[in-house]
Amino acid sequence: MNLRQYFSKMRGVAQSGPPRVSLSEVFWSWTGAFCGIGAVAWIGALIGDPLDQVMMIGSFGASAVLVYGAIRSPLAQPRNLLGGHMISALVGVLCWKFIGEIPWLAQALAVSTAIALMHLTKTLHPPGGATALIAVIGSEKIHALGFFYILVPATLGPLILLLVALLVNNIPASRRYPELWF
Amino acid sequence: MIPENSKQSEHSAAGLSLSEEDILDAMRHIPGYLDITTADFRMLYELAYRHAQERLFGNIQASQLMRRLAPLPQELPLDQAVLRMAESEAKGLAVVEGTRVVGMLTETDLLRQLGVNRFAQLLQGLLENKVQIGPCCRRVQVAEAMTSPARVIPQDAGFEAMLRAFRSHGGRSMPVVDARGNYLGLLLRKDFLSSCQGERL
Structure with a gap:
Protein backbone atom coordinates (compact mmCIF):
# COMPACT_ATOMS: atom_id res chain seq x y z
CA MET A 1 0.00 0.00 0.00
CA ASN A 2 1.55 3.30 -1.03
CA LEU A 3 1.15 6.63 0.73
CA ARG A 4 -1.53 7.84 -1.66
CA GLN A 5 -3.67 4.75 -1.04
CA TYR A 6 -3.11 5.15 2.68
CA PHE A 7 -4.40 8.72 2.76
CA SER A 8 -7.19 8.08 0.27
CA LYS A 9 -8.68 5.60 2.76
CA MET A 10 -9.32 8.55 5.08
CA ARG A 11 -11.89 9.95 2.64
CA GLY A 12 -14.42 7.24 3.53
CA VAL A 13 -16.42 5.15 1.09
CA ALA A 14 -20.07 5.27 2.15
CA GLN A 15 -22.13 8.09 0.70
CA SER A 16 -24.51 8.23 3.62
CA GLY A 17 -25.21 6.74 6.99
CA PRO A 18 -28.40 4.93 7.95
CA PRO A 19 -31.57 7.03 7.50
CA ARG A 20 -33.02 8.89 10.48
CA VAL A 21 -35.37 6.74 12.51
CA SER A 22 -39.09 7.44 12.91
CA LEU A 23 -40.49 9.53 15.73
CA SER A 24 -41.97 6.45 17.38
CA GLU A 25 -38.47 4.96 17.47
CA VAL A 26 -37.22 8.14 19.13
CA PHE A 27 -40.03 7.90 21.64
CA TRP A 28 -39.32 4.28 22.56
CA SER A 29 -35.57 4.90 22.76
CA TRP A 30 -36.23 7.78 25.13
CA THR A 31 -38.70 5.77 27.20
CA GLY A 32 -36.39 2.76 27.49
CA ALA A 33 -33.39 4.83 28.50
CA PHE A 34 -35.43 6.85 30.99
CA CYS A 35 -36.78 3.69 32.64
CA GLY A 36 -33.49 1.76 32.47
CA ILE A 37 -31.18 4.42 33.88
CA GLY A 38 -33.96 5.45 36.30
CA ALA A 39 -34.24 1.87 37.57
CA VAL A 40 -30.48 1.53 38.14
CA ALA A 41 -30.34 4.85 39.98
CA TRP A 42 -33.46 4.08 42.00
CA ILE A 43 -32.22 0.63 43.08
CA GLY A 44 -28.86 2.19 43.96
CA ALA A 45 -30.59 4.70 46.21
CA LEU A 46 -32.80 1.98 47.67
CA ILE A 47 -29.81 -0.11 48.70
CA GLY A 48 -28.10 3.01 50.00
CA ASP A 49 -24.86 2.50 51.93
CA PRO A 50 -22.54 0.80 51.41
CA LEU A 51 -23.29 0.94 47.71
CA ASP A 52 -24.30 4.57 47.55
CA GLN A 53 -22.75 6.35 44.56
CA VAL A 54 -21.12 3.22 43.16
CA MET A 55 -24.24 1.63 41.69
CA MET A 56 -24.26 4.05 38.77
CA ILE A 57 -21.18 4.35 36.59
CA GLY A 58 -20.80 6.43 33.44
CA SER A 59 -20.57 3.46 31.09
CA PHE A 60 -24.23 2.59 31.76
CA GLY A 61 -25.20 5.76 29.89
CA ALA A 62 -23.37 4.37 26.86
CA SER A 63 -25.02 0.96 27.29
CA ALA A 64 -28.40 2.68 27.35
CA VAL A 65 -27.68 4.17 23.90
CA LEU A 66 -27.22 0.67 22.55
CA VAL A 67 -29.87 -1.38 24.35
CA TYR A 68 -32.60 1.26 23.94
CA GLY A 69 -31.42 3.25 20.91
CA ALA A 70 -29.86 0.64 18.60
CA ILE A 71 -31.50 -2.56 19.74
CA ARG A 72 -30.81 -4.50 16.54
CA SER A 73 -27.10 -3.96 16.83
CA PRO A 74 -25.02 -7.05 17.64
CA LEU A 75 -23.28 -4.81 20.17
CA ALA A 76 -26.56 -4.37 22.05
CA GLN A 77 -27.45 -8.05 22.55
CA PRO A 78 -27.59 -9.57 26.07
CA ARG A 79 -24.39 -11.58 25.65
CA ASN A 80 -22.52 -8.40 24.76
CA LEU A 81 -24.21 -6.22 27.36
CA LEU A 82 -23.52 -8.57 30.29
CA GLY A 83 -20.30 -10.20 29.06
CA GLY A 84 -18.77 -6.94 27.91
CA HIS A 85 -19.24 -5.23 31.26
CA MET A 86 -18.18 -8.23 33.37
CA ILE A 87 -15.02 -9.04 31.41
CA SER A 88 -14.03 -5.39 31.20
CA ALA A 89 -14.63 -4.90 34.91
CA LEU A 90 -12.35 -7.83 35.70
CA VAL A 91 -9.64 -6.43 33.42
CA GLY A 92 -10.02 -2.97 34.96
CA VAL A 93 -9.77 -4.19 38.55
CA LEU A 94 -6.72 -6.32 37.76
CA CYS A 95 -5.01 -3.36 36.09
CA TRP A 96 -5.78 -1.16 39.10
CA LYS A 97 -4.58 -3.81 41.57
CA PHE A 98 -1.33 -4.67 39.86
CA ILE A 99 -0.16 -1.58 37.98
CA GLY A 100 -2.28 1.14 39.54
CA GLU A 101 0.89 3.01 40.56
CA ILE A 102 1.57 3.77 36.89
CA PRO A 103 -1.77 5.41 36.05
CA TRP A 104 -1.19 5.99 32.33
CA LEU A 105 -0.14 2.40 31.77
CA ALA A 106 -2.95 0.95 33.89
CA GLN A 107 -5.52 3.04 32.03
CA ALA A 108 -4.19 2.20 28.58
CA LEU A 109 -3.84 -1.50 29.34
CA ALA A 110 -7.28 -1.71 30.93
CA VAL A 111 -9.13 -0.36 27.90
CA SER A 112 -7.03 -2.05 25.23
CA THR A 113 -7.07 -5.44 26.95
CA ALA A 114 -10.79 -5.17 27.61
CA ILE A 115 -11.39 -4.61 23.90
CA ALA A 116 -9.14 -7.53 22.97
CA LEU A 117 -10.88 -9.90 25.40
CA MET A 118 -14.34 -8.76 24.35
CA HIS A 119 -13.34 -9.47 20.76
CA LEU A 120 -12.03 -12.91 21.63
CA THR A 121 -15.12 -13.83 23.63
CA LYS A 122 -17.52 -12.32 21.08
CA THR A 123 -18.90 -9.96 23.71
CA LEU A 124 -17.83 -6.64 22.17
CA HIS A 125 -19.79 -3.90 23.90
CA PRO A 126 -18.30 -0.38 23.59
CA PRO A 127 -19.35 0.75 27.08
CA GLY A 128 -17.18 -2.09 28.43
CA GLY A 129 -14.13 0.03 27.61
CA ALA A 130 -15.49 2.70 29.96
CA THR A 131 -16.23 0.12 32.66
CA ALA A 132 -12.59 -1.03 32.51
CA LEU A 133 -11.32 2.56 32.56
CA ILE A 134 -13.55 3.55 35.49
CA ALA A 135 -12.14 0.68 37.58
CA VAL A 136 -8.71 2.28 37.16
CA ILE A 137 -9.44 6.01 37.40
CA GLY A 138 -12.09 5.33 40.03
CA SER A 139 -13.36 7.38 42.65
CA GLU A 140 -12.09 6.31 46.02
CA LYS A 141 -15.30 4.39 46.62
CA ILE A 142 -14.88 2.43 43.41
CA HIS A 143 -11.29 1.54 44.23
CA ALA A 144 -12.44 0.43 47.67
CA LEU A 145 -14.80 -2.13 46.09
CA GLY A 146 -11.90 -4.22 44.80
CA PHE A 147 -13.08 -7.31 42.94
CA PHE A 148 -16.62 -6.71 44.21
CA TYR A 149 -16.73 -4.05 41.44
CA ILE A 150 -17.27 -6.91 38.98
CA LEU A 151 -20.52 -7.87 40.71
CA VAL A 152 -21.73 -4.43 41.73
CA PRO A 153 -22.05 -2.34 39.74
CA ALA A 154 -20.62 -4.11 36.66
CA THR A 155 -23.01 -7.10 36.66
CA LEU A 156 -26.01 -5.86 38.61
CA GLY A 157 -26.30 -2.63 36.63
CA PRO A 158 -26.35 -4.31 33.18
CA LEU A 159 -28.80 -6.92 34.53
CA ILE A 160 -31.23 -4.17 35.46
CA LEU A 161 -30.70 -2.44 32.09
CA LEU A 162 -31.35 -5.80 30.40
CA LEU A 163 -34.55 -6.46 32.33
CA VAL A 164 -35.91 -3.02 31.44
CA ALA A 165 -34.84 -3.52 27.81
CA LEU A 166 -36.77 -6.80 27.65
CA LEU A 167 -39.86 -5.19 29.16
CA VAL A 168 -39.86 -1.88 27.24
CA ASN A 169 -38.37 -2.80 23.87
CA ASN A 170 -41.00 -5.49 23.25
CA ILE A 171 -44.01 -3.23 23.83
CA PRO A 172 -44.22 -1.55 20.38
CA ALA A 173 -45.15 -3.82 17.47
CA SER A 174 -42.23 -2.49 15.44
CA ARG A 175 -39.59 -3.54 17.98
CA ARG A 176 -38.21 -6.88 19.13
CA TYR A 177 -35.47 -7.54 21.64
CA PRO A 178 -33.17 -9.38 21.78
CA GLU A 179 -32.09 -10.56 18.35
CA LEU A 180 -30.23 -13.37 20.08
CA TRP A 181 -29.36 -14.20 23.69
CA PHE A 182 -25.95 -15.80 23.49
CA MET B 1 -13.29 -18.79 -27.20
CA ILE B 2 -15.11 -16.98 -24.42
CA PRO B 3 -13.08 -14.06 -23.10
CA GLU B 4 -12.46 -14.49 -19.39
CA ASN B 5 -13.52 -11.24 -17.80
CA SER B 6 -12.29 -10.13 -14.41
CA LYS B 7 -14.34 -10.90 -11.29
CA GLN B 8 -15.42 -7.27 -11.12
CA SER B 9 -17.08 -7.11 -14.50
CA GLU B 10 -18.52 -10.55 -13.94
CA HIS B 11 -20.48 -9.08 -11.07
CA SER B 12 -21.74 -6.04 -12.87
CA ALA B 13 -22.73 -8.33 -15.72
CA ALA B 14 -24.88 -10.32 -13.29
CA GLY B 15 -26.67 -7.10 -12.34
CA LEU B 16 -25.30 -7.15 -8.82
CA SER B 17 -24.60 -3.51 -8.21
CA LEU B 18 -27.02 -1.84 -5.79
CA SER B 19 -27.43 1.91 -5.81
CA GLU B 20 -27.13 3.93 -2.62
CA GLU B 21 -30.83 4.70 -2.87
CA ASP B 22 -31.70 0.99 -3.15
CA ILE B 23 -29.99 0.30 0.14
CA LEU B 24 -31.38 3.35 1.91
CA ASP B 25 -34.87 2.47 0.76
CA ALA B 26 -34.49 -1.04 2.16
CA MET B 27 -33.22 0.39 5.43
CA ARG B 28 -36.26 2.64 5.69
CA HIS B 29 -38.46 -0.45 5.52
CA ILE B 30 -36.86 -1.83 8.66
CA PRO B 31 -37.90 0.08 11.78
CA GLY B 32 -35.16 0.94 14.25
CA TYR B 33 -31.59 2.10 13.94
CA LEU B 34 -29.50 -0.17 11.73
CA ASP B 35 -25.95 -0.29 12.95
CA ILE B 36 -24.35 -0.61 9.51
CA THR B 37 -23.16 1.71 6.75
CA THR B 38 -24.43 1.40 3.21
CA ALA B 39 -20.92 0.51 2.03
CA ASP B 40 -20.70 -2.39 4.48
CA PHE B 41 -24.17 -3.53 3.54
CA ARG B 42 -23.21 -3.56 -0.14
CA MET B 43 -20.12 -5.58 0.63
CA LEU B 44 -22.15 -8.09 2.65
CA TYR B 45 -24.73 -8.35 -0.09
CA GLU B 46 -22.19 -8.96 -2.81
CA LEU B 47 -20.34 -11.60 -0.84
CA ALA B 48 -23.56 -13.32 0.15
CA TYR B 49 -24.77 -13.19 -3.47
CA ARG B 50 -21.56 -14.75 -4.71
CA HIS B 51 -21.81 -17.45 -2.09
CA ALA B 52 -25.41 -18.21 -2.99
CA GLN B 53 -24.50 -18.33 -6.65
CA GLU B 54 -21.74 -20.82 -5.97
CA ARG B 55 -24.07 -22.89 -3.82
CA LEU B 56 -26.76 -22.94 -6.53
CA PHE B 57 -24.69 -23.14 -9.66
CA GLY B 58 -21.15 -23.84 -8.55
CA ASN B 59 -21.15 -27.43 -9.73
CA ILE B 60 -22.74 -26.96 -13.13
CA GLN B 61 -20.38 -27.28 -16.07
Missing part, protein backbone atom coordinates in the same frame (compact mmCIF):
# COMPACT_ATOMS: atom_id res chain seq x y z
CA ALA B 62 -21.04 -26.99 -19.76
CA SER B 63 -19.83 -30.58 -20.28
CA GLN B 64 -22.59 -31.88 -17.95
CA LEU B 65 -25.36 -30.08 -19.83
CA MET B 66 -24.22 -30.68 -23.40
CA ARG B 67 -25.76 -33.23 -25.76
CA ARG B 68 -23.43 -35.59 -27.57
CA LEU B 69 -24.73 -34.86 -31.05
CA ALA B 70 -22.60 -35.93 -34.01
CA PRO B 71 -21.07 -32.92 -35.75
CA LEU B 72 -21.13 -32.29 -39.51
CA PRO B 73 -17.88 -32.71 -41.47
CA GLN B 74 -17.24 -29.47 -43.30
CA GLU B 75 -17.00 -31.16 -46.73
CA LEU B 76 -20.42 -32.82 -46.38
CA PRO B 77 -22.90 -31.83 -49.11
CA LEU B 78 -25.73 -29.70 -47.82
CA ASP B 79 -28.46 -32.18 -48.71
CA GLN B 80 -26.91 -34.79 -46.43
CA ALA B 81 -26.44 -32.20 -43.71
CA VAL B 82 -30.15 -31.44 -44.00
CA LEU B 83 -30.96 -35.12 -43.45
CA ARG B 84 -28.78 -35.21 -40.34
CA MET B 85 -30.38 -32.06 -39.01
CA ALA B 86 -33.84 -33.46 -39.65
CA GLU B 87 -32.97 -36.48 -37.50
CA SER B 88 -31.42 -34.41 -34.78
CA GLU B 89 -33.31 -32.66 -31.99
CA ALA B 90 -31.25 -29.48 -32.41
CA LYS B 91 -31.92 -26.63 -34.82
CA GLY B 92 -28.25 -26.35 -35.63
CA LEU B 93 -25.20 -28.63 -35.62
CA ALA B 94 -21.51 -28.00 -35.15
CA VAL B 95 -19.27 -28.22 -38.19
CA VAL B 96 -15.84 -29.81 -37.78
CA GLU B 97 -12.63 -30.16 -39.70
CA GLY B 98 -11.36 -33.45 -38.33
CA THR B 99 -12.26 -32.94 -34.69
CA ARG B 100 -11.79 -29.17 -34.54
CA VAL B 101 -14.85 -26.96 -34.53
CA VAL B 102 -14.84 -24.60 -37.52
CA GLY B 103 -18.41 -23.36 -37.53
CA MET B 104 -22.11 -23.92 -36.93
CA LEU B 105 -24.72 -24.84 -39.47
CA THR B 106 -28.15 -23.61 -38.40
CA GLU B 107 -31.57 -23.42 -39.98
CA THR B 108 -30.91 -19.74 -40.57
CA ASP B 109 -27.82 -20.65 -42.64
CA LEU B 110 -29.94 -23.01 -44.74
CA LEU B 111 -32.57 -20.34 -45.35
CA ARG B 112 -29.85 -17.91 -46.39
CA GLN B 113 -28.53 -20.48 -48.90
CA LEU B 114 -31.99 -20.60 -50.41
CA GLY B 115 -32.04 -16.84 -50.72
CA VAL B 116 -34.64 -16.12 -48.04
CA ASN B 117 -34.46 -14.73 -44.54
CA ARG B 118 -37.39 -16.38 -42.81
CA PHE B 119 -39.22 -19.68 -42.91
CA ALA B 120 -42.43 -18.02 -44.08
CA GLN B 121 -40.57 -16.55 -47.06
CA LEU B 122 -39.35 -20.05 -47.91
CA LEU B 123 -42.94 -21.32 -47.86
CA GLN B 124 -44.00 -18.41 -50.03
CA GLY B 125 -41.19 -19.20 -52.50
CA LEU B 126 -42.24 -22.87 -52.60
CA LEU B 127 -45.89 -21.97 -53.14
CA GLU B 128 -44.96 -19.71 -56.01
CA ASN B 129 -42.39 -22.22 -57.33
CA LYS B 130 -39.63 -19.63 -57.10
CA VAL B 131 -37.35 -21.59 -54.77
CA GLN B 132 -35.61 -24.76 -55.95
CA ILE B 133 -34.19 -26.65 -53.01
CA GLY B 134 -32.66 -29.74 -54.56
CA PRO B 135 -29.98 -28.32 -56.90
CA CYS B 136 -28.69 -25.85 -54.35
CA CYS B 137 -28.39 -28.45 -51.62
CA ARG B 138 -26.52 -31.01 -53.71
CA ARG B 139 -24.06 -28.48 -55.12
CA VAL B 140 -23.02 -26.72 -51.92
CA GLN B 141 -20.84 -28.07 -49.12
CA VAL B 142 -21.46 -27.42 -45.44
CA ALA B 143 -18.31 -25.29 -45.21
CA GLU B 144 -19.76 -22.76 -47.65
CA ALA B 145 -23.09 -22.44 -45.88
CA MET B 146 -22.02 -22.46 -42.25
CA THR B 147 -21.58 -19.55 -39.88
CA SER B 148 -17.89 -19.30 -39.11
CA PRO B 149 -16.14 -18.91 -36.78
CA ALA B 150 -18.59 -20.40 -34.28
CA ARG B 151 -18.99 -19.14 -30.77
CA VAL B 152 -17.74 -22.05 -28.69
CA ILE B 153 -17.70 -22.67 -24.96
CA PRO B 154 -15.06 -24.55 -22.95
CA GLN B 155 -16.17 -27.83 -21.37
CA ASP B 156 -15.42 -26.55 -17.86
CA ALA B 157 -17.37 -23.28 -18.28
CA GLY B 158 -19.53 -22.64 -15.20
CA PHE B 159 -22.87 -20.95 -14.75
CA GLU B 160 -21.56 -17.39 -15.09
CA ALA B 161 -19.60 -18.15 -18.25
CA MET B 162 -22.54 -19.93 -19.88
CA LEU B 163 -24.88 -17.09 -18.94
CA ARG B 164 -22.51 -14.51 -20.39
CA ALA B 165 -22.02 -16.53 -23.55
CA PHE B 166 -25.72 -16.95 -24.25
CA ARG B 167 -26.37 -13.32 -23.35
CA SER B 168 -23.81 -12.03 -25.84
CA HIS B 169 -24.73 -14.47 -28.58
CA GLY B 170 -28.08 -14.81 -30.26
CA GLY B 171 -27.79 -18.49 -31.12
CA ARG B 172 -29.80 -21.35 -29.69
CA SER B 173 -26.77 -23.55 -29.12
CA MET B 174 -22.99 -23.54 -28.83
CA PRO B 175 -20.40 -26.24 -29.48
CA VAL B 176 -18.61 -27.37 -26.31
CA VAL B 177 -14.88 -27.84 -26.84
CA ASP B 178 -11.91 -29.14 -24.88
CA ALA B 179 -8.81 -27.08 -24.20
CA ARG B 180 -7.45 -27.77 -27.71
CA GLY B 181 -10.67 -26.77 -29.45
CA ASN B 182 -11.82 -30.33 -30.19
CA TYR B 183 -15.56 -30.87 -30.45
CA LEU B 184 -17.19 -32.61 -27.47
CA GLY B 185 -20.89 -31.87 -27.76
CA LEU B 186 -23.54 -29.22 -28.23
CA LEU B 187 -24.85 -27.02 -25.43
CA LEU B 188 -28.47 -26.07 -26.13
CA ARG B 189 -29.79 -22.84 -24.67
CA LYS B 190 -32.98 -24.61 -23.56
CA ASP B 191 -30.95 -27.21 -21.63
CA PHE B 192 -29.01 -24.44 -19.91
CA LEU B 193 -32.21 -22.58 -19.01
CA SER B 194 -33.95 -25.66 -17.65
CA SER B 195 -30.94 -26.34 -15.44
CA CYS B 196 -31.54 -22.90 -13.88
CA GLN B 197 -35.16 -23.64 -13.04
CA GLY B 198 -37.04 -25.39 -10.36
CA GLU B 199 -36.04 -25.98 -6.79
CA ARG B 200 -32.56 -24.58 -7.28
CA LEU B 201 -33.80 -21.00 -7.43
